[in-house]
Amino acid sequence: MxxxxxxxxxxxxxxxxxxxxxxxxxxxxxxxxxxxxxxxxxxxxxxxxxxxxxxxxxxxxxxxxxxxxxxxxxxxxxxxxxxxxxxxxxxxxxxxxxxxxxxxxxxxxxxxxxxxxxxxxxxxxxxxxxxxxxxxxxxxxxxxxxxxxxxxxxxxxxxxxxxxxxxxxxxxxxxxxxxxxxxxxxxxxxxxxxxxxxPVDQNYKQLVIQASDTGTVVTGTGANRVRSLKTPLTEKLLATTDSKLFQQLSTGSLQRAIDGDTERGSFMAGQIAGxxxxxxxxxxxxxxxxxxxxxxxxxxx
Ligand SMILES: Cc1cc2nc3c(=O)[nH]c(=O)nc-3n(C[C@H](O)[C@H](O)[C@H](O)COP(=O)(O)O)c2cc1C
CATH class of the missing domain: 3.20.20.70 (Aldolase class I)
Structure with missing residues (x-):
């Protein structure tokens, strides 16, 4: 159908x-x-x-x-x-x-x-x-x-x-x-x-528009694998093996992106952003x- x-x-x-x-x-x-x-x-x-x-x-x-x-x-x-x-x-x-x-x-x-x-x-x-x-x-x-x-x-x-x-x-x-x-x-x-x-901050939209074909990364493991734009936050998430710190950095990070925080936000987006x-x-x-x-x-x- x-x-x-x-x-x-x-x-x-x-x-x-x-x-x-x-x-x-x-x-x-x-x-x-x-x-x-x-x-x-x-x-x-x-x-x-x-x-x-x-x-x-x-x-x-x-x-x-x-x-x-x-x-x-x-x-x-x-x-x-x-x-x-x-x-x-x-x-x-x-x-x-x-x-x-x-x-x-x-x-x-x-x-x-x-x-x-x-x-x-x-x-x-x-x-x-x-x-x-x-x-x-x-x-x-x-x-x-x-x-x-x-x-x-x-x-x-x-x-x-x-x-x-x-x-x-x-x-x-x-x-x-x-x-x-x-x-x-x-x-x-x-x-x-x-x-x-x-309803997201202009910073979020601009980051999507500026992204290239290689502009996203995957953080997390198993059921918690998340694709977002490469930002200072994803660099920190990828660099750490400390699960407590990972959790701390991640908690509330999508809302921070929606509010335009380019340092601490998780700007979830797909590879087509480019x-x-x-x-x-x-x-x-x-x-x-x-x-x-x-x-x-x-x-x-
Ligand atoms: C910022 C963002 C948040 C998302 N949140 C959810 C969600 O809460 N539930 C869900 O089923 N899918 C969620 N998705 C996945 C989308 O519904 C959709 O399937 C996906 O974005 C399609 O791939 P694309 O990003 O390449 O267009 C989210 C995607 C993005 C980009």
Whole structure:
């Protein structure tokens, strides 16, 4: 099934959730522009989630999504809100949504887990997920180990639900490539970091724009591998073997980046940052990405 039909959106372009960043303003801007905005719940309480849902619905009549990043310790507070007041789509990440996936489906929510490999993709399809996001390690934020180019076609082969490609896609050529690999849509994070509507300090946007192809690094290990722009903080993180110091330097570092602290902030961003050159409205970013979506005729032949 086409992703546009599954999610009732104009363009098969998802704005991937970004912790502390994809707040209602960005979500509504993306959905109003014909993509699907996805709300972060990284710092949400039940009350603030209710308020965010209200704010989004006041700003757009289009569908939107909500992210549940399963490393968060507030999931049990947020789930009842999403079951009582169902949203069009929930994107789960960094964990197993099995305990509540069916409950979300039962209230009519489309459930789309973000997955890092074929084995987990198959598990999610067996559980009844409506689609998956196959996210490669090019992406910004927490990452898996496989690359988008090799992961997407293998996931497409392995499951019978739509596969959304994520990681390293920020241009119309990238979107075209994702469809050539068999994807039904794309999830984009880094390119939206520099949207006019994105609520981060100008320093964050400028660092993304100034980044080159080799401008990001991965810090941390295992489930805590994080890709960010090379900064004084990442140099310190890479230099230390002291896990306590690593923790100290990391705690609160994304918020410091959002506030523009170039010394102590963790400016999460993906490798595609090198291809992103200007601050533009969300509408212009979506219009550019949409140029890479094949027409229905190309789909058929
Ligand atoms: C600053 C930042 C924060 C992110 N936070 C989250 C998050 O909270 N939950 C999540 O599922 N993915 C998160 N991601 C991943 C994005 O949703 C998306 O899948 C990814 O950015 C796609 O790759 P790209 O950065 O190459 O476009 C984040 C990415 C960035 C850049």
């Amino acid at each position: 086409q992703l546009t039909r599954l999610l009732h959106i104009q363009n098969p372009i998802i704005q991937g959730a970004m912790a502390r960043i994809s707040t209602p303003v960005l979500v509504a801007a993306v959905s109003n522009a014909g993509g699907l905005g996805v709300l972060t719940t990284a710092t949400s309480t039940a009350q603030s989630l209710q308020a965010d849902l209200k704010a989004i619905r006041a700003s757009t009549r289009k569908p939107f999504g909500v992210n549940l990043m399963l490393q968060q310790n507030n999931i049990n507070d947020l789930l009842p809100v999403l079951l009582a007041d169902p949203v069009p789509a929930v994107f789960t990440s960094a964990g197993n949504p099995a305990p509540f996936l069916q409950n979300l489906l039962n209230v009519g929510t489309t459930v789309i887990p973000v997955i890092p490999n074929v084995e987990i993709a198959k598990k999610m399809a067996d559980l009844g997920a409506n689609a998956v996001v196959a996210e490669g390690a090019e992406s910004g934020g927490h990452i898996g180990t496989e690359t988008t180019m090799s992961l997407v076609p293998q996931v497409v082969d392995a499951v019978n639900i739509p596969v959304i490609a994520g990681g390293g896609i920020g241009t119309s050529a990238g979107v075209k490539a994702a469809f050539a690999l068999g994807a039904a849509g794309v999830q984009v994070g880094t390119a939206f970091l520099v949207a006019e509507e994105t 291809a992103i050159h200007e601050i533009r409205p969300v509408k212009a970013i979506i219009a550019e990405l949409a140029k890479g979506v094949p027409s229905i005729i190309e789909y058929l032949y």
